[in-house]
Amino acid sequence: MDRPFVFINCAMSADGKISSVLHSQVRISSRQDLARVDRLRASSDAVMVGIGTVLADDPKLTVKSDELRSDRIKRGAAPNPLRIVADSLARTPLDAEVLGAGCTIAVSKAAPADRLRALSEKCEIIVAGNQQVDLAQLMGILSEKGVKRLMVEGGATLNWGMICAGLVDEICVYLGNMLIGGDQAPSLVGGAGFSNDFPKLELISFDLIDGGILLSWRISRR
């Protein structure tokens, strides 16, 4: 099945954490890096996060720069990329910032009907998978909807699900000059973890940004 080009973008501390033990948002990116993330969003057809990130951070996932939004309009695109949440049981709160035109909640067949009814007034719904969102099936559906370039913005569990299913082409990480620590603090990739057959990364580029390093890797097929 066809799927979009998929890349993960994340900000991580020098000790590999993307958030603290409180699982709330930690500002790791510098101002210059945030502008880079905005450009990446503007260059994508869709942006996706897991429900854990919606519950923890309540992100809007929109393009912040007026200039980048008008550039998108000039080339015939919507002002913002599609915003997608992987949310098997339709737990997205009805007042979540991500909801509204251009938002799609990807759910599984296990999502309660009343939640689906309420959410469908505020966004599109895609059903893929029985108990949990089938990410490969979701990628196929997004591809059919014209999504060619998908930016995954975490968190740790969704990153794992996407990598484990072999659905990620590249990973961009801003390695910030700070430490977070904590055994329970999420790292770049969570989930069950690999015990063998570890995916290998090929370094594409590295750049110094505001005292941190931006690393881009290509991920090998498992």
Ligand code: NAP
């Ligand atoms: P997450 O990865 O955002 O969401 C995970 C949830 O996605 C799962 O629990 C699952 O819930 C749902 N999901 C649906 N289908 C899935 C599938 N096939 N595979 C995997 N997950 C699937 O949540 P998280 O791991 O708790 O990460 C959230 C943390 O990351 C927060 O602390 C946030 O601040 C941080 N974060 C940091 C950055 C950064 O760049 N530093 C970026 C984003 C987030 P259901 O089973 O209910 O569907």
